[in-house]
Amino acid sequence: MxxxxxxxxxxxxxxxxxxxxxxxxxxxxxxxxxxxxxxxxxxxxxxxxxxxxQQPSLAAPKANAGQDMQIVLPNTTVLLDGRGSTDTSLSTHWVWTQISGPNMAHLAYPNQSHTSASGLTKGEYQFLLTVWAAEDAGKNTSDLLAVTVRQEHNVVPKADAGGDFSVTLPVSAVVVDGSKSSDDVAVTRWLWERDATSLAAGHVINGSDHSPVLLFTGVVAGRYVWRLTVWDDQGASSSNTVSIIVKEGKWVELM
Structure with missing residues (x-):
């Protein structure tokens, strides 16, 4: 044989x-x-x-980003799940990218089959899943996922002027921080106004009375009172006041 x-x-x-x-x-x-x-x-x-x-017939992975979804505030996180993709293996590469949206979401693990997208706000988002085999990067496929974030009930924003404090002369400028003001979606407008009980001396720097942080200079000893008002995109508003005590400094005369 x-x-x-x-x-x-x-x-x-x-x-x-x-x-x-x-x-x-x-x-x-x-x-x-x-x-x-x-x-x-x-x-x-x-x-x-x-x-x-014959050479093996290797089918390119087919991306499947899942069904479009909706969430309602105050929920601001979604799971992006591409595990429904087909013809994948341990060598498959995954990439999640944000295509559009009212802000930039945080993708926890953009190079895995599934990841969380957090920090969302009201509006429409689009996320793209791209997959390919390690053996042939040219055979990539993509799928688009839409996420809608809705707001069913508007919550009035909360103004936070930062709390009372004091400074001692001389100071080049007084900084009043209202950036901790908050809203269920976003604060869209800021306004600092001097209270009627406040000293009138001093002036605002660089239009900061329309920003989260107020800067004013030219102060003298005494009490300043500022009122911060904030608005959301639906016109709801709230206010908060802050008192700043400006103290005389201790001068030492040199002989």
Whole structure:
């Protein structure tokens, strides 16, 4: 009994004088093997078998970013789940990117099949999932996911002028921080106004009376009172006051 290769582009097989032929390290192509058997009288008979070796057919991963979704404030986090994608493997690469939205969301793990997107605000977002096989980066596919963030009930914003404090002369400028004011969506307008009980001396720097942080200079000793009012995008507002005591400094005369 003997196997003979008639169209083998690789080295001939080993152990050909056996009923079972073992092949290894075959290259792409067509192979023909001839089996010849001989009996005790020396009579022979032949038959042939064909082997076709082809490159594996690797389908590109197909991205599936999941169904579009809606959330309602005060919820500001969603799960982006691409585990419904097909033809994936341990070597599949994943990338989540934000295409649009009213602000930039925070993606916890943008290079994994699923991740959380947090810090969302009212409006429409679009996130894109792109997947590809490590063996062929050119075969990438993408899928788009839409997330709608709704606001069912408007909450009045909360003004926070920072709390009363004191400073001692001389000071180049007084800083009053109202940036901790808050809203369920966003504060859209700020206004600092001097209270009627406040000293009139001093002036605001660089239009900061329309910003979260008020800067004013030219102060003298005494009490200043400022009122901060904030608004949201639906016109709701609230106010808060802050008192600043400006103290005389201790002057030391040098002889």
């Amino acid at each position: 003997c196997f003979v290769s008639s169209s083998d582009p690789s080295p001939p097989p080993q152990d050909t004088r056996t009923p079972f032929l073992h092949l290894s390290n075959l290259e792409e192509g067509h192979y023909q093997f001839i089996l010849q058997v001989t009996d005790s009288l020396g009579q022979t008979s032949n038959t042939s078998v064909y082997v076709y070796v």
